[in-house]
Amino acid sequence: MTLTLRGRARRLGDRVNTDYIISSSRKKETLDPHALKRWLLEAVDPGFAATVRDGDILVAGEAFGCGSAMEVAVTVVQAAGIRAVVARSFSRTYYRNAVNNGLVPVECDTADVGEGDVLTVQAGEDGVRVVNETRGVTLPARPLPGFVLGIVRAGGLVPYLREHGGFREVSG
Numbered sequence: 001m002t003l004t005l006r007g008r009a010r011r012l013g014d015r016v017n018t019d020y021i022i023s024s025s026r027k028k029e030t031l032d033p034h035a036l037k038r039w040l041l042e043a044v045d046p047g048f049a050a051t052v053r054d055g056d057i058l059v060a061g062e063a064f065g066c067g068s069a070m071e072v073a074v075t076v077v078q079a080a081g082i083r084a085v086v087a088r089s090f091s092r093t094y095y096r097n098a099v100n101n102g103l104v105p106v107e108c109d110t111a112d113v114g115e116g117d118v119l120t121v122q123a124g125e126d127g128v129r130v131v132n133e134t135r136g137v138t139l140p141a142r143p144l145p146g147f148v149l150g151i152v153r154a155g156g157l158v159p160y161l162r163e164h165g166g167f168r169e170v171s172g
Helices: 031-040 072-079 093-103 146-154 157-164
Strands: 003-011 057-062 086-088 105-106 118-124 129-130 136-140
Touching: 003 086, 003 146, 031 072, 031 146, 057 118, 072 093, 093 105, 093 157, 105 118, 105 146, 118 146, 146 157
Parallel strands: 003 057, 057 086, 086 105
Antiparallel strands: 003 118, 118 129, 129 136
């Protein structure tokens, strides 16, 4: 079964760290991602959160999610309605937190993606690809290992464990 997501690209640069995703100063009162989403990426663009639409796809350069390992940097992205992040590379902890929470992390060359381009992300046993519908370009992406694909399909690690009663090898 192929996981397919379609949305508008929201372009970011390199090394967008977790404190840029959601500022530490905003987390003093709450860690509720639904309360925090109004400040999503305010350090990068103060008006960003107000322009996010459900289904948007974040597109970034290298080392997306570097910095601290705070899980809320993933859950606030999801609370804003974003289901996938396409980046040249991720920090290891952000990638793992994304998988654990069901946010789809896709690694590929993002040079051919502009702000507002319409993207389709397809992830399945046969690999991952990003189709830039606006520019008519298909971007091959790093495949998701079978167990990672199983976890993100389930919506995260906890739903996966509930569904399967533990870990098992997922084909693909």
